[in-house]
Amino acid sequence: MIRYSDIINKNQREIVLLKASPCVWGKCTFCDYIEDNNSDTQFNVNFNKEILKNVTGKHKVLEVINSGSCFELPKETLQDIKNIIDSKGIKKLFFESHWIYRNRLEEMKQLFNIPIMFKCGIETFDNHFRCEVLKKGAVFSGPEEVSKYFNSICLMVGIKGQTKSMIKTDIEYLLKYFKHGCVNIYMENSTPFKRDEELISWFRDNYSFLEENDNIEILWNNTDFGVGGN
Structure with missing residues (x-):
């Protein structure tokens, strides 16, 4: 498992x-990423200290991800991140947060005192598919409500059961309501969900132009940011 990377694009x-x-949610039916978490807090603290030693501050921007939300990181790890931000002169932070923490984002802003790009895994704005199929645990009225809390969202493309119409709407909302976004092309894992290769091919043909948008990132593979593993 690769834990540190330098994104240079x-x-x-x-x-x-x-x-x-x-x-804290842990019920998404398509996700086995949560198997990377650990209930041993001290182990996590020590483990994270070693990973954080790799950070140089070269770009003055740091993204921190984990198998859940930033609010589930140990308090000592959060302080370690804060120390690195201060010592390396980091000016911007990327964090991930589940929708369930939407009313606590200010806590992180006050702790780190630098601009934070909060990324929220919406997956799709189709309510039935998101809530009943993917069991995402994010209930909201629409993109306007989400944008009140989050300036960046993550969408999922290519799961069997999705439609072209869903994806068209999702991309439309992403471009209209959010400053930043990440589109994750679904990779099969240990869950029963399968890739829709035809849908992914259609997306590639029709939406590859998004890669020219500085604020949109497409992960054709889940390790395209240089971290993670099989």
Whole structure:
């Protein structure tokens, strides 16, 4: 498992994949990423300290991800991140957060005192598919409500059961309501969900132009940011 990477294309930044306590939601039917978490807080603290030693501050931007939300990182790890931000002169931070923490984002802003790009995994704005099929646990009225809390969202493309119409709407909302976005092309894992290769091919033919947008990142493979593993 690769835990540190230097993203040198769009939105240049360093990125670390840390360990945290179990995802507070943990019910997404398509996700086995949560298997990377650990209930041993002290183990996580020590483990994360070693990963964070790789951060140089070269781009003045840092992204921190884990198998859940930034709020599940140990408090000591958060302080370690804060120390690195201060010592390396980092000016911007990327964090991930589940929708369930939407009313606590200010806590992180006050702790780090630098601009934070909060990324929220919406997956799709189709309510039935998101809530009943993917079991995402994010209930909201529409993109306007999401944009009140999050300036960046993650969408999923290519799961069997999705439609072209869903994806068209999702991309439309992404471009209209959000400053930044990440489109994750679904990779099969240990869950029963399968890739829709025809849908992915259609997306590639019709939406590859998004790669020219500085604020949109497409992960054709889930390790395209240089971290993670099989």
